[in-house]
Amino acid sequence: MLDKNYLYTPGPTPVPPQVAAAMSRPIIGHRSQEFADLHGQIVEKAKIVFQTANDLYVLTTSGTGGMETAIANTVAPGDRVLALVTGNFGERFAKIAGAYGADVTRLDFKWGTALDMNQVDEVWKKEGPFKLVLATHNETSTGITNDIAALGGYLANSQALLLVDAVSSMGAMNIRTDEWHVDIMVTGSQKALMLPPGLALVSVSSKAWSTIEANPEVRFYFSLLEARKSFGKKNTPWTPAVSLFYGLDAALDMLLAEGLSNVFKRHARMAKAARAGAKALGMQLLADDSIASHTVTAALPGAGVGASDLSNILQRDMGVTFAGGQGQLKGRLLRIGHMGYCSELDVITAMAALEMALYKAGVAVDLGAGVRAAEQALLRI
Ligand SMILES: *Cc1c(COP(=O)(O)O)cnc(C)c1O
Numbered sequence: 379m380l381d382k383n384y385l386y387t388p389g390p391t392p393v394p395p396q397v398a399a400a401m402s403r404p405i406i407g408h409r410s411q412e413f414a415d416l417h418g419q420i421v422e423k424a425k426i427v428f429q430t431a432n433d434l435y436v437l438t439t440s441g442t443g444g445m446e447t448a449i450a451n452t453v454a455p456g457d458r459v460l461a462l463v464t465g466n467f468g469e470r471f472a473k474i475a476g477a478y479g480a481d482v483t484r485l486d487f488k489w490g491t492a493l494d495m496n497q498v499d500e501v502w503k504k505e506g507p508f509k510l511v512l513a514t515h516n517e518t519s520t521g522i523t524n525d526i527a528a529l530g531g532y533l534a535n536s537q538a539l540l541l542v543d544a545v546s547s548m549g550a551m552n553i554r555t556d557e558w559h560v561d562i563m564v565t566g567s568q569k570a571l572m573l574p575p576g577l578a579l580v581s582v583s584s585k586a587w588s589t590i591e592a593n594p595e596v597r598f599y600f601s602l603l604e605a606r607k608s609f610g611k612k613n614t615p616w617t618p619a620v621s622l623f624y625g626l627d628a629a630l631d632m633l634l635a636e637g638l639s640n641v642f643k644r645h646a647r648m649a650k651a652a653r654a655g656a657k658a659l660g661m662q663l664l665a666d667d668s669i670a671s672h673t674v675t676a677a678l679p680g681a682g683v684g685a686s687d688l689s690n691i692l693q694r695d696m697g698v699t700f701a702g703g704q705g706q707l708k709g710r711l712l713r714i715g716h717m718g719y720c721s722e723l724d725v726i727t728a729m730a731a732l733e734m735a736l737y738k739a740g741v742a743v744d745l746g747a748g749v750r751a752a753e754q755a756l757l758r759i
Pocket of ligand 1: 388389440441442443467514516517518543544545546566575
């Protein structure tokens with residue numbers, strides 16, 4: 379069997395050859411002028427993708443490390459935090475705040491739905507104000523996107539800081555960090571940014587800096603004060619993952635060369651195609667069209683077949699990797715990632731694999747129906 383894998387997990391995602399090539403360059407010293415130049419140029423390009431004029435830091439850690447950085451620098455024990463939870467990653471953000479001693483109020487929304495501003499307003503009026511509000515832009519565990527513009531607009535005139543996890547949407551969806559009043563925006567390298575795992579990027583507003591500077595708690599590896607100090611010399615406080623920085627520079631060049639608006643449209647089309655295909659194969663989409671993620675499609679197989687059986691067939695017989703459900707959806711869900719180095723034809727391939735897997739699992743599937751529906755969605759017939 380040819381050792382060819384088709385990676386459709388919503389992180390990590392496939393790495394483009396030009397990014398892989400950039401990462402194979404010889405290592406340079408991170409205290410060199412060459413690294414300083416590379417670092418400076420990466421941050422400028424990343425700010426375009428974040429649509430921010432705020433400070434931005436590239437941290438050698440995973441996406442969760444970026445989330446922890448956001449919390450660790452702004453939270454002191456006892457601080458009141460409102461965590462908006464729409465799935466597994468919202469839950470993680472809430473847990474990190476709890477781990478740092480915050481007094482966390484959780485507002486949970488049914489998995490597969492998005493956050494509802496009426497409920498946020500109700501909680502704010504009853505229990506607010508809060509020092510921090512935590513939200514997930516794109517909830518990877520359920521395939522929904524939250525309206526951060528509405529949330530940011532609501533909070534704009536309050537004292538609260540808005541911290542947003544955009545790990546699985548930055549570089550794929552139109553995220554207006556400044557216009558949406560996001561104080562700390564977090565992303566990771568291994569999703570739409572087309573890199574291997576290992577980097578997190580965080581932007582920090584001046585409002586956030588005031589809180590960070592006043593925080594009595596001292597942080598070390600994740601200290602944004604240290605990151606800011608080092609960035610004065612285009613440096614990092616600790617040894618950065620230099621190879622990933624080379625890769626990030628190349629990946630940002632690819633995004634900017636395609637044009638952000640084209641990148642966003644490509645992801646919207648891929649999502650439409652994946653949803654049309656899955657639906658035509660009798661799968662139930664977890665999220666409503668109006669809130670559907672552009673980077674990951676979550677679907678429940680119809681009666682008579684288990685999500686993990688399908689996953690196993692896809693992996694074993696075709697070398698195709700989809701993700702399963704997380705948390706309360708474990709074992710029930712299939713998640714198809716379509717972000718980063720992913721084209722419309724890759725989605726067609728995923729649909730072809732999915733319908734063959736359903737057939738092999740004994741489902742009376744109309745072979746070609748998923749591919750046809752996806753193609754029709756792409757051709758807008
Ligand atoms: C993948 C992901 C993370 C976690 O990132 P790690 O790199 O695994 O630490 C956080 N939030 C969201 C929404 C994600 O999709």
